[in-house]
Amino acid sequence: MEYVSPEGLRIDGRRPMEMRKLQAEIGVVAKADGSAVFEMGNTKVIAAVYGPREVQNRSQQLSDQALVRCEYSMANFSTGDRMRKPKGDRRSTEISLVIRQTMEACILTQLMPRSQIDIYVQVLQADGGTRSACINAATLALADAGIPMRDFVTSCSAGYLNSTPLLDLNYVEDSAGGPDVTVGILPKLDKVTLLQMDAKLSLDIFENVMQLAAEGCKAIAEYIREVLSENTKQLEYRRGL
Amino acid sequence: MLHNKAFVKKTKSGKITKNVREHYLRDDIYCGVPICRVCDASAARLSGSASSPILVLDTNVVLNQIDLLENSAIDDVVVLSIVLQEVRNRNLAVYNRIRALCSNSARKFFVFSNEHHKDTFVQDMAGESKNDRNDRAIRVAAQWYRSHLGGAAQVLLITNDRDNKRKATEEGIPAETIEAYVKSLDRQDLLDLLVRPASEDVEMEEVEDLRPSKRKVLYAEHKPLSEITSGLHRGIYHQGKLRVNRYNPFEAYVGSESIGDEIIIYGRGNMNRAFDGDIVAVELLPQDQWHEENSLSLADEEDEEEGVHLVPGSADDAPRTTNLVQGASGPPPSRPSGQVVGIIKRNWHSYCGSLEPMPMPAGAGGVAHALFVSKDKRIPKIRIQTRQLGNLLNKRIVVTVDSWDRLSRYPSGHYVRTIGEIGDRDTESEVVLIENDIDARPFSSQVLACLPPLPWTVSSEDLANPIRQDLRNLRVFSVDPPGCKDIDDALHCTPLSNGNFEVGVHIADVTNFVHPSTPLDDEAAQRGTSVYLVERRIDMLPKPLTEDICSLRADVERLAFSVVWEMTPEAEIISTRYTKSIIKSCAALSYIEAQARMDDSRLADPLTTDLRNMNTLAKIMRHRRIERGALTLASAEVKFQIDTETHDPLDIGMYQIREANQMVEEFMLAANVSVAEKILKHYPLCSLLRRHPTPTKEMLEPLLRTAASVGLELDISSSKALADSLDRAVGEDPYFNKLIRILATRCMTQAVYFCSGDLTLPEYQHYGLAAPLYTHFTSPIRRYADVIVHRLLAASLGIYKLPAIFQDRPQLTSIADNLNYRHRNAQMAGRASVELHTLIYFRKRPTDTEARIVKIRSNGFIVFVPKFGIEGPVYLTERSEKGGGEWSVDEQQQKIKKMDGSISYGVLQKVNIHMEVVEPQPNRPKLQLTLV
Incomplete structure (x- = not known):
C-alpha cells in the first residue's frame, strides 16, 4: 500500500510533516467545572472536569495531595459501524490510566490535599489519534476548570510508513500496522511526560519520529494557548473589565 | 490551504459501511x-x-x-x-x-x-x-x-x-x-505500437472473412464477474491459477484449493482464451467427459509437437505428462477435468517470438496482418498488424497481447520492438534473457558511483578497525572451477597443539562495499543473482567488485567474513567463531589442481597437507550427513568448450565431480548451517533462511512407478529411507544408479528462500540436505540472499546496526519472493542457453549416441542422452498416423510393444539413437532424435 505518493502527498492530501486541522471549544458542558471539545480532523473528543472537590471514597483520600481520577470511554457512534463496547474493557482502562498519569504530572496536586479531581473524556468520533486528542481535550478542560498546573500537557502522534516519518496519523494510516509513537510533552519546560510505542523501530529512526511528534505537540500547545487567551478575553469582556 | 471532506461509501465482504475520510485541498x-x-x-x-x-x-x-x-x-x-x-x-x-x-x-x-x-x-x-x-x-x-x-x-x-x-x-x-495524434507525428514505426481497440477494427474483419470457419463463435462467453463470485461461493466454480503444460499447449492445469486437486483442462475450447498464469474460474465437466482428452489434444489441427530439451533439474520445471500414457484402454481417469468459465485476472505481458512465414501482401507498404508465434510454446499464436512486414519476417520480435474476442481463434496484439535476426546467437541469447525477465543492461552511473575508487587496496583504517581480525598470517587458499574470476570463498586448516584442527571458511566481505539502501544495493536486490549463460555471465554486482575488490584472489590482501571452527579429528565442531577479517590467499587452485595435489603422494608441502587434512574431515562430515539422511541427488549438468574466437561450442560433455568439489561443498554447507543457527538465534522473526519442502507422495509417484516397472522397491517414508534405497538401487548397468537419482531429483521441488517469521520451526527443514536449518552465506558476490545473511550476521555480532528493512516483515517476505523468482529464472535462462548451444553444436555434427528410455508414450518414448544431458522424444510411428498404430503400451510394465510382439521397449532400457538438427519450417531449427 502506498501511504505517501512519490509526489509527497499522503492519502488525504497532507504532506508528511503536516497535522490535521485543529479545532477546539471551551465550556461545552455547563454543569461541569471545566469542559472542552477538541477536534483533530475527524477525531472529536469531549472532556469534562469536576473538582477539586471532596473525596467520595474516604479510603482513597490522600493527605498530602489531590486524588486525580480519569475515565475514558468511546461513544457507541464514534466509529463507522455502531458497536456496543463493554465499559471498562482493557483498552479503555489502559487509556484511562495513561491519561491520568499524564495529567497528574502537570497538575499541582500538592496544593489541593484531601481533594479529588475527576476527568471524564469521551470520544465522539474516532479517526486515529484518539489518545492524543483526549489528552489535549483534558488539558483544555482542566485549564477551563481553573485547576493549577505546571504547564499544559499536549500530545501528538507520529508514525513511520513507506520509509517516511508521518505526523498525526489518521485511522487509515494508523491501521497500516506500522509503528505509532504517541508523545506528550510539557512545552514550556520541554519535558516529555508520555511516550508510547507498540512496535519496533530502529533507534535513529525512532529519534526522528519522536522529534516530529514533539514538534507536533508544540504546534498544538501554540494553538491551545491561542484558544485559552481568546477565551480569557471573552471572560474579561463579559465581566466588563 | 483549504480543507474539505469527501464521503465515500464502501462495501467490504458483503457488508456495507460508510467511510468518511478527510480530503485536504492544497494551493x-x-x-x-x-x-x-x-x-x-x-x-x-x-x-x-x-x-x-x-x-x-x-x-x-x-x-x-x-x-x-x-x-x-x-x-x-x-x-x-x-x-x-x-x-x-x-x-x-x-x-x-x-x-x-x-x-x-x-x-x-x-x-x-x-x-x-x-x-x-x-x-x-x-x-x-x-x-x-x-x-x-x-x-x-x-x-x-x-x-x-x-x-x-x-x-x-x-x-x-x-x-x-x-x-x-x-x-x-x-x-x-x-x-x-500519432498520425500527426508522422512516424511510421510508432503506428505499429498502437493498440487497436476491437470496436474500431474494420480491416481486421475482412481478413477474417477470407479464412474458412469464420464469423462463427469459437469460444463460450465468459461469465460476468458477479456470477463467478456467487458461483465460487456456492462451490460450483473453482478458482485457481492456470498453468499450461510446457510440452503440450492444449493441456493445462488449475490448482484449486476448494477441490484439493488439480483440475485438468484439455483443448483450447475448454481453456476458453485463458493464458498461462491467468487466475481463472473453472467449472468441472461431468464425469463421463473426463476422458476425452487424448483424442482432443491429438485431433487439434495444429502441428505443435515436443521438442528436444534439457533434462529438467527438479519437479518445478519437469514436463507433466502423467496422463498421456493412458491409452484408450486405461482405467477411468481419477483427476477431474473442467472448463474455464471466466478469467478473474489476466497475466498478459509481452512475448518473444517471430512471425509465421507468409507471402508479402500485394500492396506493399500497406497494413499487413500476420500471425506471431511465441518462443514459449504455452502461448497461442497472436495476430498482429504491421506496416513493416518485410522487415519483421525473419526477425525475433516482442509482441504484447491486447484482446481476445469470441469470434477469433487467436488473440490479437501489437508489435513492441525488434530484437534481431532469427538464428543469430546474440539475438537468441537476448531472447533467453527477455523471456526469463533478466536485466542484462549495463549498470547505471548512480550504481557505479557507489563503488570505491580504483585501484582499491586494504587501507590502514581497515587494518586498525577493531572489528576486523588480521588473519593474514594464516595459510588461506581457494578452490574453484578453472577460470573462475569471482572467487567468493577461501579456506584454511591449521592443526592445533591439542590434536584438533582450526578450520576456517572465509567469504568475500561484500557488505563492506554494498551498503543498504544505496542505488548499488537496490540494483543488486532487484537482480537477485548473477546469471550464468554458456557464453557470458550477467553479474549481480559491477565488474570491479566481482572480479577485483571482492574476489579472494591469490597473493593479495582482501577483506573477508570468516567462520572459524575448532574441530576434533573426528570432525566434531567444538567451537564456532564468526569475525570480519583480512586474509591473504596463498593459492587460487582449481578443482583439478587441488585433486592432483591430494592424489600425488610425493607432495608433502604444507598446503597439500592442509588439503589432505581437510579432505579427511570433509569425508567424515559427508558420511555423517548421509547417515542423517541427506540425499545424494544427481543432475545431468553439461559443460561446453567454447571457441574463444567465434564463441561457438566446440565440445560438450558431462560436468565431472571430483573429491575436491565435494570437500569444498562440505565446508560451505557447514558454514551455511552454522550461520543459519547464529542468525536465527538472534533474529528469530526476520532471518532469511532456505528450506526444501518434503516432497509429497504424489510428487514421487512417477519415480515409484518407473522403479516398480524395473523391479525396484523404493522406500520414501523419510529422506533417510529414500537415500538408503537409492544407494541399494544398483543394476548391472553402471549408469543405472545415476539415472534413478536423476529421476528422483526431478520429482523434488526446489529449495526456496523464506523469512523465518513467516513459517514455524518444523517447516524450516531442508529435506535434501537433511538439515533442520539452512541458509546461503557463502556466495555474496553472485547471490543477494547471501548479502542479506551477511548483514544479519554482522548485526548479530554487533558490528553494524540491522538495516531498517529487517523490521518490515512484509518487505522482507517480498525480497525473499523476488530472490526465489530471480533464482528460478536464472536457472531457466542457464538451461535455455545450454539448449541453444546444444542446437548450435549439433547443427554441424549429426551424431549417433547411446540413450536411455525414461518415459513411455503412446506413440514413442522419451529418451535421455547422458552424454549431452538432453532429453527428447523418439517417435515410433509417423506423426501423420495418430494413435500409435501397431504399437501398444503396457502401462503397468512401462513397456511399448509392437503388435506382433517382435520388438518391445521398456523404461530405463538402453537404445542407440541418431541426433540431427532439422528445419521443418524455415528459421525453426530443432534437434530430432531417431532410432538407429
Whole structure:
C-alpha cells in the first residue's frame, strides 16, 4: 500500500510533516467545572472536569495531595459501524490510566490535599489519534476548570510508513500496522511526560519520529494557548473589565 | 490551504459501511512547466516549449497504449493522479510501468495531483457514475492547465473515449484520439505500437472473412464477474491459477484449493482464451467427459509437437505428462477435468517470438496482418498488424497481447520492438534473457558511483578497525572451477597443539562495499543473482567488485567474513567463531589442481597437507550427513568448450565431480548451517533462511512407478529411507544408479528462500540436505540472499546496526519472493542457453549416441542422452498416423510393444539413437532424435 505518493502527498492530501486541522471549544458542558471539545480532523473528543472537590471514597483520600481520577470511554457512534463496547474493557482502562498519569504530572496536586479531581473524556468520533486528542481535550478542560498546573500537557502522534516519518496519523494510516509513537510533552519546560510505542523501530529512526511528534505537540500547545487567551478575553469582556 | 471532506461509501465482504475520510485541498501543487511564472519551477519536469503541446492523458490511453508511451517519441506528458489511481485499480503492471516512466529523469512525464489541488478537485455529483466523474476531473484538469498557462503553451487532451472527447470539444478543450495524434507525428514505426481497440477494427474483419470457419463463435462467453463470485461461493466454480503444460499447449492445469486437486483442462475450447498464469474460474465437466482428452489434444489441427530439451533439474520445471500414457484402454481417469468459465485476472505481458512465414501482401507498404508465434510454446499464436512486414519476417520480435474476442481463434496484439535476426546467437541469447525477465543492461552511473575508487587496496583504517581480525598470517587458499574470476570463498586448516584442527571458511566481505539502501544495493536486490549463460555471465554486482575488490584472489590482501571452527579429528565442531577479517590467499587452485595435489603422494608441502587434512574431515562430515539422511541427488549438468574466437561450442560433455568439489561443498554447507543457527538465534522473526519442502507422495509417484516397472522397491517414508534405497538401487548397468537419482531429483521441488517469521520451526527443514536449518552465506558476490545473511550476521555480532528493512516483515517476505523468482529464472535462462548451444553444436555434427528410455508414450518414448544431458522424444510411428498404430503400451510394465510382439521397449532400457538438427519450417531449427 502506498501511504505517501512519490509526489509527497499522503492519502488525504497532507504532506508528511503536516497535522490535521485543529479545532477546539471551551465550556461545552455547563454543569461541569471545566469542559472542552477538541477536534483533530475527524477525531472529536469531549472532556469534562469536576473538582477539586471532596473525596467520595474516604479510603482513597490522600493527605498530602489531590486524588486525580480519569475515565475514558468511546461513544457507541464514534466509529463507522455502531458497536456496543463493554465499559471498562482493557483498552479503555489502559487509556484511562495513561491519561491520568499524564495529567497528574502537570497538575499541582500538592496544593489541593484531601481533594479529588475527576476527568471524564469521551470520544465522539474516532479517526486515529484518539489518545492524543483526549489528552489535549483534558488539558483544555482542566485549564477551563481553573485547576493549577505546571504547564499544559499536549500530545501528538507520529508514525513511520513507506520509509517516511508521518505526523498525526489518521485511522487509515494508523491501521497500516506500522509503528505509532504517541508523545506528550510539557512545552514550556520541554519535558516529555508520555511516550508510547507498540512496535519496533530502529533507534535513529525512532529519534526522528519522536522529534516530529514533539514538534507536533508544540504546534498544538501554540494553538491551545491561542484558544485559552481568546477565551480569557471573552471572560474579561463579559465581566466588563 | 483549504480543507474539505469527501464521503465515500464502501462495501467490504458483503457488508456495507460508510467511510468518511478527510480530503485536504492544497494551493501548493505546481504545474511542472518551467515557463510558468506563478508556480515553483524547481520541480518542473516538462519542457514547455510553445511548439509541442503538453499532453494530458485519459485513463484508457495509459491502460492500453503503455508500449507507445514508453517510446521516447512521446514526451511532455501530464499524468493526473486520478488517472494513476484508476490505472492502479485496473492493472498493477501498467501502473508500475507508468510510474517508472514518471520517475525516469530522461523522460518528461509529470504527475499532477489534481485530486488535491484546490482548483481541479471535482465534487461527486448526484447520479454521476464513477467513470463519468473521473472523466470530468480529467477535463477540468486539462482546462485548468489551459487557463493556467494562458497562451504560453498548448494543451492537448488525448482520449480514446468518444464521449469524453465530445464533451471536451464542447468545453473548448483541444482533444484528440491517440491514433490521430500519432498520425500527426508522422512516424511510421510508432503506428505499429498502437493498440487497436476491437470496436474500431474494420480491416481486421475482412481478413477474417477470407479464412474458412469464420464469423462463427469459437469460444463460450465468459461469465460476468458477479456470477463467478456467487458461483465460487456456492462451490460450483473453482478458482485457481492456470498453468499450461510446457510440452503440450492444449493441456493445462488449475490448482484449486476448494477441490484439493488439480483440475485438468484439455483443448483450447475448454481453456476458453485463458493464458498461462491467468487466475481463472473453472467449472468441472461431468464425469463421463473426463476422458476425452487424448483424442482432443491429438485431433487439434495444429502441428505443435515436443521438442528436444534439457533434462529438467527438479519437479518445478519437469514436463507433466502423467496422463498421456493412458491409452484408450486405461482405467477411468481419477483427476477431474473442467472448463474455464471466466478469467478473474489476466497475466498478459509481452512475448518473444517471430512471425509465421507468409507471402508479402500485394500492396506493399500497406497494413499487413500476420500471425506471431511465441518462443514459449504455452502461448497461442497472436495476430498482429504491421506496416513493416518485410522487415519483421525473419526477425525475433516482442509482441504484447491486447484482446481476445469470441469470434477469433487467436488473440490479437501489437508489435513492441525488434530484437534481431532469427538464428543469430546474440539475438537468441537476448531472447533467453527477455523471456526469463533478466536485466542484462549495463549498470547505471548512480550504481557505479557507489563503488570505491580504483585501484582499491586494504587501507590502514581497515587494518586498525577493531572489528576486523588480521588473519593474514594464516595459510588461506581457494578452490574453484578453472577460470573462475569471482572467487567468493577461501579456506584454511591449521592443526592445533591439542590434536584438533582450526578450520576456517572465509567469504568475500561484500557488505563492506554494498551498503543498504544505496542505488548499488537496490540494483543488486532487484537482480537477485548473477546469471550464468554458456557464453557470458550477467553479474549481480559491477565488474570491479566481482572480479577485483571482492574476489579472494591469490597473493593479495582482501577483506573477508570468516567462520572459524575448532574441530576434533573426528570432525566434531567444538567451537564456532564468526569475525570480519583480512586474509591473504596463498593459492587460487582449481578443482583439478587441488585433486592432483591430494592424489600425488610425493607432495608433502604444507598446503597439500592442509588439503589432505581437510579432505579427511570433509569425508567424515559427508558420511555423517548421509547417515542423517541427506540425499545424494544427481543432475545431468553439461559443460561446453567454447571457441574463444567465434564463441561457438566446440565440445560438450558431462560436468565431472571430483573429491575436491565435494570437500569444498562440505565446508560451505557447514558454514551455511552454522550461520543459519547464529542468525536465527538472534533474529528469530526476520532471518532469511532456505528450506526444501518434503516432497509429497504424489510428487514421487512417477519415480515409484518407473522403479516398480524395473523391479525396484523404493522406500520414501523419510529422506533417510529414500537415500538408503537409492544407494541399494544398483543394476548391472553402471549408469543405472545415476539415472534413478536423476529421476528422483526431478520429482523434488526446489529449495526456496523464506523469512523465518513467516513459517514455524518444523517447516524450516531442508529435506535434501537433511538439515533442520539452512541458509546461503557463502556466495555474496553472485547471490543477494547471501548479502542479506551477511548483514544479519554482522548485526548479530554487533558490528553494524540491522538495516531498517529487517523490521518490515512484509518487505522482507517480498525480497525473499523476488530472490526465489530471480533464482528460478536464472536457472531457466542457464538451461535455455545450454539448449541453444546444444542446437548450435549439433547443427554441424549429426551424431549417433547411446540413450536411455525414461518415459513411455503412446506413440514413442522419451529418451535421455547422458552424454549431452538432453532429453527428447523418439517417435515410433509417423506423426501423420495418430494413435500409435501397431504399437501398444503396457502401462503397468512401462513397456511399448509392437503388435506382433517382435520388438518391445521398456523404461530405463538402453537404445542407440541418431541426433540431427532439422528445419521443418524455415528459421525453426530443432534437434530430432531417431532410432538407429
